[in-house]
Amino acid sequence: MKNPKPINTTRTLYLTCPYCGFKDNDAYELPFVGLDDTINTECKSCEMEYQAERIVYVRYSTLKLNKKPLA
């Protein structure tokens, strides 16, 4: 019997269950505190509990406002 395909659970765009590979795209509903945090959560598909870490990368954008500089 072939081994099951390994599940990538590291720095993925969606929270990915390490047991069944279910991708949870409602992760913003989870009770993370602050930007970077680690919690325990339950898979919505296989109902196994697993640890989830949120890793946030910040980018900034700027645009000119065509105003005079502040005095």
Ligand SMILES: [Zn+2]
């Ligand atoms: Zn699962």
